[in-house]
Structures are given as C-alpha cells and as structure tokens.
Amino acid sequence: MSSSARTITEKILSTKAGREVTAGDYVEAEIDAMVGHDVTGPLAIEVFESVTGEDGTVANPENVVFTLDHHAPADGVEAANNHNIVRDFAETYGTHQYEISDGICHQVMIEEGFVRPGDLIIGADSHSTTYGGLGAFGTGVGSTDLGTVFATGELWFRVPETIRFEVEGALPDGVYAKDLILRFIGDVGFDGATYKTAEYGGSAIADLPIHQRLVLSNMAIEMGGKAGIVEPDDRTVTYLERQSGLDVSLDPDLVSDPDADYEAVYTYRGSDLAPQVSKPSNPENAVDIDEVAGTPVDQVFVGTCTNGRYEDIRAVADVLKGEQIDSNTRLIVVPASKTVYQTCLETGVLETLVDAGATFQSAGCGPCAGYHQGVLGDDDVCLATANRNFPGREGSMQSQVYLASPATAGATALYGEITDPRGLETERYDDYAVATAEGGR
Amino acid sequence: MTDRVPRTDGGTPPVDEPGRAWVFGDDIDTDQITPSRFLVSTEPAELAEHAFNDLRPAFSADVEAGDFVVAGENFGGGSSREHAPLSLIGAGVSAVVAQSFARIFFRNAINLGLPVLICPDAGAIEDGASVSIDLDAGLVYDHDAGETYEAEPLPQFLQELVDQGGLEAYTRQKLATTSE
Numbered sequence: 001m002s003s004s005a006r007t008i009t010e011k012i013l014s015t016k017a018g019r020e021v022t023a024g025d026y027v028e029a030e031i032d033a034m035v036g037h038d039v040t041g042p043l044a045i046e047v048f049e050s051v052t053g054e055d056g057t058v059a060n061p062e063n064v065v066f067t068l069d070h071h072a073p074a075d076g077v078e079a080a081n082n083h084n085i086v087r088d089f090a091e092t093y094g095t096h097q098y099e100i101s102d103g104i105c106h107q108v109m110i111e112e113g114f115v116r117p118g119d120l121i122i123g124a125d126s127h128s129t130t131y132g133g134l135g136a137f138g139t140g141v142g143s144t145d146l147g148t149v150f151a152t153g154e155l156w157f158r159v160p161e162t163i164r165f166e167v168e169g170a171l172p173d174g175v176y177a178k179d180l181i182l183r184f185i186g187d188v189g190f191d192g193a194t195y196k197t198a199e200y201g202g203s204a205i206a207d208l209p210i211h212q213r214l215v216l217s218n219m220a221i222e223m224g225g226k227a228g229i230v231e232p233d234d235r236t237v238t239y240l241e242r243q244s245g246l247d248v249s250l251d252p253d254l255v256s257d258p259d260a261d262y263e264a265v266y267t268y269r270g271s272d273l274a275p276q277v278s279k280p281s282n283p284e285n286a287v288d289i290d291e292v293a294g295t296p297v298d299q300v301f302v303g304t305c306t307n308g309r310y311e312d313i314r315a316v317a318d319v320l321k322g323e324q325i326d327s328n329t330r331l332i333v334v335p336a337s338k339t340v341y342q343t344c345l346e347t348g349v350l351e352t353l354v355d356a357g358a359t360f361q362s363a364g365c366g367p368c369a370g371y372h373q374g375v376l377g378d379d380d381v382c383l384a385t386a387n388r389n390f391p392g393r394e395g396s397m398q399s400q401v402y403l404a405s406p407a408t409a410g411a412t413a414l415y416g417e418i419t420d421p422r423g424l425e426t427e428r429y430d431d432y433a434v435a436t437a438e439g440g441r
Numbered sequence: 442m443t444d445r446v447p448r449t450d451g452g453t454p455p456v457d458e459p460g461r462a463w464v465f466g467d468d469i470d471t472d473q474i475t476p477s478r479f480l481v482s483t484e485p486a487e488l489a490e491h492a493f494n495d496l497r498p499a500f501s502a503d504v505e506a507g508d509f510v511v512a513g514e515n516f517g518g519g520s521s522r523e524h525a526p527l528s529l530i531g532a533g534v535s536a537v538v539a540q541s542f543a544r545i546f547f548r549n550a551i552n553l554g555l556p557v558l559i560c561p562d563a564g565a566i567e568d569g570a571s572v573s574i575d576l577d578a579g580l581v582y583d584h585d586a587g588e589t590y591e592a593e594p595l596p597q598f599l600q601e602l603v604d605q606g607g608l609e610a611y612t613r614q615k616l617a618t619t620s621e
C-alpha cells in the first residue's frame with residue numbers, strides 16, 4: 001500500500017474500487033447513482049436488454065434515474081415514442097423516472113438527493129461532471145456504459161490525473177463562477193483537461209455559493225475534463241440539507257492532500273477578473289467583455305444545466321425589474337427544473353420577466369442543443385448562459401452564439417447588445433448576494 | 442423494442458485490409474459527426490445516412506465498408522452521444538485514426554468495439570489515400586505514400602474489450618461467469 005499523498009479523485013475511486021489506486025490505473029468500481037435521459041436512455045435500455053436477454057434484472061433499481069428533458073414536451077412522434085420507451089422500462093424494472101415537467105437531468109439528480117460528497121456517479125450525458133460541485137466524482141459516459149451498469153452495478157474507469165485551478169481573493173462585483181470557468185477554458189483550451197479531473201480550490205472558490213460551484217464543475221467537460229471537483233465543506237452540507245433534504249456528515253479526509261500530485265496548477269487572483277464572453281463557435285474563445293461589448297444580439301437565452309437555476313434567473317430579473325427588454329431582442333428563459341420554476345413563480349421573478357417581455361417556458365433543456373423551444377435561424381446572433389456554442393449547436397449552422405453569465409445576459413437583453421453588467425445599478429446585485437450567501441437561496 | 446435492428450457486437454470490418462481514408466481536421470465535435478436533429482434514431486444504418494451531414498455531405502453518400510476515418514486533434518469532442526461512433530459503425534468504417542481523441546468518444550468507441558488509434562502522424566495522411574492498420578503492433582500503413590506511421594498501442598484492458606467485441610460482449614461474459 002502506498003503512503004503517498006492523494007487527490008480527492010484518487011481517494012474516491014480507491015474507496016469505490018475497494019483497493020488503493022492512483023492516476024493511470026484501470027479500475028472496475030461500484031456506481032452510487034446513474035442517470036439517462038430521453039435521448040441517451042432508450043439506447044441504454046436497448047443495450048441492457050441485449051446484454052441480459054428476456055428476463056434481465058436491474059442490479060440496483062433504486063440507484064437508476066431517468067429524466068425526460070431534452071425533447072420536453074415531445075416535439076415529434078419519435079421523441080414521444082422515446083419517452084414511452086423510458087416510461088415503460090422504469091415501470092417494469094422499478095427504477096426512478098421523472099416527467100417532462102420535472103426538468104434537466106443534472107438539476108433533478110441534485111434536487112432529488114441522488115448526489116452526496118464522495119459518491120461515484122455516472123450519467124449518459126457529458127455534463128454529468130456537474131455533481132463535482134458537491135464533492136462527488138461525476139462523469140459522463142455513453143449509453144453502452146449505462147446499459148451495462150444497469151445490469152452489473154459497476155463500470156471500468158481509468159483513474160485520471162488532476163489539474164488544479166486555484167483562485168485567491170474576492171471576485172469583483174459582476175463577476176461570477178461562469179466568468180471564472182470561461183476564463184479557465186480560454187486559458188487551457190477546449191481539450192486542455194482531456195481525460196483529467198479539473199479540481200477547483202482557493203479562497204475565492206470556498207466563498208462561492210454552491211449553485212455557482214456547480215457551474216465550475218458543469219463546464220469541466222468544455223475543456224475535455226472527465227470530472228470537475230470542488231472539495232466539499234460546510235456549505236455543501238447546508239445546501240444538501242436545504243435543497244435536497246439530505247442529512248450528510250462530512251468526511252474530513254474527503255479533500256486532496258496538500259502535497260498531492262497535480263499534473264498542473266493554474267493560479268488566479270480573483271480581483272484581476274472581468275466578466276467573460278466566449279465568442280462563436282467554441283467555448284475556448286473567451287475574452288474580457290470589453291472586446292465584444294456593443295455587439296447586437298437577436299436573442300438572449302437564459303437556462304440550461306449550467307445557468308438555469310433560480311439564482312441565475314433571479315439575476316436576470318434583478319436587471320430587468322420594471323424595465324423592458326430591447327425591442328430588437330428576444331429573451332427566452334427556461335428554468336432548469338420544476339422546483340426552479342415554482343420558486344420563480346413564488347418570488348415574483350417569473351412575473352418580472354414576463355412583464356419585461358421574456359418568453360418563459362416550462363422546465364427542460366430548451367433550445368440548448370438545438371432541438372426546439374427557441375432554435376436559431378440562419379443569421380441569428382444569440383447570447384446564452386449555456387455551456388456550448390459549437391457551429392449549429394442552437395439551430396442553424398450559420399447562427400452565432402456567445403456564452404456569458406446570467407448577469408451579462410440580463411444586461412444584454414436590456415440593451416439589445418452585449419453589455420457589461422458592471423455598468424448597471426449595483427444595489428440589485430447586493431440584494432442577490434445576500435440572498436445566496438449561505439449557499440442556499 | 443422488437444422493431445429495432447439488433448446491435449452487432451464488434452461488427453466492424455477487418456482493419457488489416459486496405460480502405461479509403463476520409464480525412465478530417467482538428468476539433469471535429471459530435472455535433473458535426475451526428476447533428477442533434479438526427480438523434481431520434483438509434484439505428485446504426487439510419488444514423489450512417491446522416492454522418493457528417495452538414496460538414497461533408499459526400500461522406501454518407503460515398504463511404505464504403507472497410508473505409509477509415511482519419512482526423513486531427515481532439516476528434517469527437519462535445520456531447521456524450523454514442524450516436525456518433527454508432528453512425529461510423531453503421532457506415533462500415535473499420536477504425537478511426539486521429540492525432541488525439543476527446544475522452545467520451547474514445548470510451549464510447551472502445552465500448553462499441555470500434556477500434557480507435559492515437560497516431561501523432563495522422564496529419565500526414567492525404568484524403569482518399571489507401572490505408573490499413575496493424576492493431577497489435579500499433580502501426581498505420583499509408584499505401585499510397587508508401588509510409589508507415591507509429592500509433593499508441595491500446596492498454597491491455599482496452600485491447601481485451603475491443604477483442605471481445607466491446608463492453609456488451611464483455612458484460613455478457615461477466616454476467617454468465619457470476620451466475621454460474
């Protein structure tokens with residue numbers, strides 16, 4: 001047994017594999033929870049049935065979750081049939097299944113209490129890295145992986161090396177986790193963390209409320225990461241208690257050892273950072289907002305598993321309270337979950353946004369992957385709080401997508417051109433900061 | 442589920458027989474391999490009809506069983522969609538040779554039994570060249586240029602997965618062993 005220092009990634013995978021492992025080892029490890037959705041789920045079900053034959057058994061149905069979020073509500077006959085395949089399977093095998101009104105897989109997994117610090121979680125969706133914001137090892141897999149894990153409860157992994165992003169000091173007003181992650185991706189590139197864990201630490205990260213930590217983990221995949229982890233702390237525990245109804249006790253050893261072996265460490269000073277915008281058509285095209293401010297925008301899209309939480313939508317409402325969006329711009333808001341939707345309703349955020357001219361839609365992925373509910377036409381320019389802006393991602397191959405924070409999205413909707421949120425009245429942001437200080441709402 | 446075409450385990454053509462190289466550049470993401478509007482199907486042959494639909498329409502029209510896909514850096518980035526490697530299997534592609542792969546695409550391909558080879562010199566291969574592969578030795582032959590390029594051999598665990606025809610076959614075997 002090795003006595004050397006280990007990363008949180010090595011610790012989690014060692015526990016799940018039942019033996020001491022380090023980066024580069026191949027392991028077969030037990031999975032704590034797994035999720036498939038309406039696009040990847042049917043294929044996983046097909047694999048499961050092909051592997052187990054007629055009377056197969058799902059190893060741990062209580063750990064299996066399905067969501068219907070990408071084509072929700074169904075936008076065509078094939079999507080509707082896919083929904084029914086998932087519904088039938090969940091009923092037959094006694095797994096969890098959420099409906100078209102419930103929201104995006106990653107948000108549902110967190111709200112419904114399937115994610116705890118130290119867990120090993122897979123999803124047949126690349127943004128399954130999101131769970132790292134709560135100190136879990138979450139990673140995206142293919143439908144074949146998922147379908148075989150239904151049957152066996154375990155899966156093979158290569159234990160990844162870790163790159164650490166360390167941010168010290170306070171973030172300036174108007175700068176959020178979204179700006180941080182766009183900067184990181186810009187610095188290391190679209191494939192800069194391929195096969196690796198992106199680990200986020202330092203005093204600025206420790207100060208982030210959980211909903212913002214989730215943004216960092218969510219977009220680890222945009223630099224190729226296998227996982228994106230923030231070490232869990234008291235805020236994590238508070239958040240899980242309030243948002244997920246979970247009672248967790250923190251394992252003090254569930255952090256990277258101080259002299260753990262990192263492949264690279266990038267350090268930042270929080271105060272140096274400006275709001276970031278990723279230009280079309282790659283998330284790595286991140287620039288300070290000055291460089292693109294004033295660019296006219298046809299559509300602003302607020303939502304997705306990256307920035308579709310209540311605090312994100314609230315940040316947009318804060319900017320638009322009592323105002324009207326620019327007459328040349330459309331604003332589409334899609335809450336990440338039914339719970340987010342309800343909170344927007346209860347707090348008046350929904351009313352504020354609809355009054356301001358927004359199109360407010362039911363929970364789900366919306367136009368994020370170009371399926372429906374607001375896809376872009378040929379010459380459309382969009383600013384989105386999403387995670388990807390590849391060619392054609394949100395519709396036409398000729399359309400252009402800029403990525404930014406919810407605050408930037410709100411300011412941009414107000415003026416119809418990319419706008420620095422730091423220029424706007426600040427008391428609204430103070431209000432927002434107080435509301436989220438404890439890691440809850 | 443009965444009307445779906447059964448999936449084949451490891452049904453890719455032999456890599457040691459020469460085939461045409463379809464050469465692509467860097468950062469070809471899964472949205473470009475299989476645009477999301479075609480994701481409603483999970484059937485390899487149907488997906489193959491839309492492979493590289495927007496990027497290179499000639500591919501799906503002219504690709505033949507036994508052809509190879511050759512690419513630059515970071516092939517298959519983006520979403521986790523297995524539809525992307527599946528569409529290449531459906532098109533009859535023998536193997537994908539790239540300078541580097543995005544993680545999930547690499548993993549999905551191995552799981553489906555589609556050989557994927559990391560070859561730093563892949564950029565030297567010209568579109569339309571006749572190529573073949575020696576998987577065990579980790580070699581890529583460019584028959585037109587008369588060149589041989591070294592590739593990274595797969596780690597043994599992954600080679601076993603590919604040899605068995607992918608993760609499904611591997612799991613079937615595992616289930617059979619544990620229930621004995």
Ligand code: SF4
Nearest residue numbers: 127304305365368369
């Ligand atoms: S919101 Fe977008 S990125 Fe997130 S799961 Fe849905 S389609 Fe994928």
